[in-house]
Amino acid sequence: MTLQIPDNVNLFDEMVKQAKLHPKKVIIEDTQNKFTYKKFLIAANIMSKKIREVVDDEKRIGLFLPNVVPQAIVLFALFKNEQQPCLLNFTMGARNIIDCIQTASLKTVMTSREFIKKADLGYVLEEMEKEVKIIYLEDLKAGISTMHKISGLVEARVAGLKKREMSEVILFTSGTESKPKGVVLTHRNIYANIMQVKEHIELSEDDRIFNPLPLFHSFGITVGAVLPFILNMKAFLYPSPLNFRDIPKAIYKDKSTLFVATNTFFANYAKFATKKQFKTLRIVVAGAEMLKEDVRETYKKKFGITILEGYGATETSPIISLNTPEHVKEGTVGTLVPLMEAKIAKVEGVEEGGNLMLKGPNVMKGYLIHGKGFVPCGEWYNTGDIAHIDDDGFIHIIARLKRFAKIAGEMISLNKVEELAMGCYGSSDFYAVSIPDKRKGEQIILFTTKAKVSTREFKKFIKSKKMSMLYMPSSIETVDEIPLLGSGKANYWKMENWAKQNN
Known part of the structure; x- marks a missing residue:
């Protein structure tokens, strides 16, 4: 049977379906919080009301938050409100962040005083305040009344009766080439990618995802923050991927089975991790940059782990292809996930392979361009990567065109x-x-x-x-x-x- 993706999807509604079936299951955790589906649904209901009270008329809301459960609550609250979260990359620097704010025409950004203080981002906030209204989660929390709590509980009991319209999520490219571009992903794009992954690799409701990647990263939001709620798989959000010594300990404590990071991060985790700390890991995936041979070999010899290389882009929600435990070819990024099509376009001066072009239900709606506005994606998305596809369907990434x-x-x-x-x-x-x-x-x-x-x-x-x-x-x-x-x-x-x- 061919995978079918509905035309109209709201990710809050999809979360509610699972929350109704598994209310007592602990579904998301970070270093300070632990939420069951029921507790999370109530929190999202309350937050959606609080957001409506302060920014009811705004379509897009900026998020400037760390990789913690409260950000996931805000995310689903905005999904419920049919508003569009615009996730700002707090590592970009003030100038690029202001460019993102202008590109998305933001009027309001939500953040946390504790986060600003811990991350030493006061100077960035000062620049942001010249452009937008800042709302602090601490203030919203302080304003939660008994009526808000009762309303949140009542709505959790009747949740699922109302069908919401599909909305969008806006992520930003890193801005290493010019001004950052906003990537407009619909709820359907993200939902499609989750279903494509479920079809492509064997996942279980007993799996536990460890996610140290920030939610402004497309893999961080899709696999680390939305997929768990849609597929009933517990996630652990870790606030920073840079705590190389502590992350292996946290994986061991959580008994995580799925772990995703970049080659650079994997190389650093290997310096501090023990085989015992990684013993529960079932699927380990490298993406975002090429997995290098010495890192691959270190994980095999030291931990008995085969890192599965995958490939994605913000514009594809993000997963394009993936090696699986059953179908793996080292040196490749695996085969296309279901419902994706690819073609290779010849590039003058490049002898091996060509420009990889893609289409599928997970490909973005389009870009927000600074000073221009929305530009829809064409029939084929141009990855800008030079690749070739072998006879077995495995994709070999040769280089970025740039x-x-x-x-x-x-x-x-x-x-x-x-x-x-x-x-x-x-x-x-x-x-x-x-x-x-x-x-x-x-x-x-x-x-x-x-x-x-x-x-x-x-x-x-x-x-x-x-x-x-x-x-x-x-x-x-x-x-x-x-x-x-x-x-x-x-x-x-x-x-x-x-x-x-x-x-």
Whole structure:
């Protein structure tokens, strides 16, 4: 039977269906809170009323909150109100956050005093206050009356009688290339992706998801905050993916079975985790950046875990393809999830593969562009990734289209430069960027945290592999640490700026 996705979906209504069936099940937890379906539904009802009292007439509401249960409550309260949450990336910096606010035409942003203080974001808040009204969750909570509580309880008992219209969620691209774009995802897009994943990989209501990824990250919101409520699978929200020593302990304590992170984060968790702490993990998925061979091998040897590589984009809600325990091909990002179609468009100068184009029910409605407004997505979404699909349907990501340098007329993959560096030096801690060069068009700068790296050794290695010397970086720069985006990806834009300043 072919997977069917209804045309009109409201994620609050979908949550209510499960809450009615499993009222006493603990469905979501963080380091300070634990909620059953019933308690969560009541809290979302109360919050929806409080939001209506202060911003009843606004379609879009900005959220500037950490990865904790209260943010999930606000999210579902907005779903109930048929309002659109716009999740702001608090790691972006003040200028980009203001751009996001302007792009989405926000008038109000919800945040928390405790969060602002702990994250030391007072200076960002000062800039935001020049643009929008700030509402603090602490103030809303303080204003909850006995009548609010009674109303929330009564509504929880009769929930499911009213059908709500489908609404939207707005996430933002990281803004590493220009001003951030708003990605408009409908409830149907997100619901479709959850159903696609359920069909693609074996999940159980006994599974427990550990989510350290922020909800402004598309995987964080879809898999870490919405999927648990729709599929009746408990989630643990951890406030920061950067607590490398404590996260393995938290996974052990929660007895989590599903864990998703980036290559960079996995490399750091492995330094502190024990095999015992990861023993309950059943499915471990790497996404957002290429899984590097040394990290893959570390997890196999140290923990007995095969990391399954997946692939996604904010614009696809986010999951596009995924290896599964039954169908895995290392070095690939798996096969397409159901209902997705792909085609490869030829790119001039690129010999292997081409531009990956996609369509499916999980593909976004369109973009919000700064100064332009809404731009609908075409029939095919252009990923900007160079890929090829093998005879078994597995997708091989070769590079981002923007992750090529044009040197002396040749297209040189920056991913390949990093791969060669790993082969030479035995570590994946290498990051290649390209900058303009008057003589050759562009030049490659390689960043690493490894000290005393021999360029002569790298030249000999490239020659031994019979590769063109165009893959040899102009220089190899040692830095104290590699900058990261809030999603856990390496911040190539920042390294590119470093390279331009120093060359």
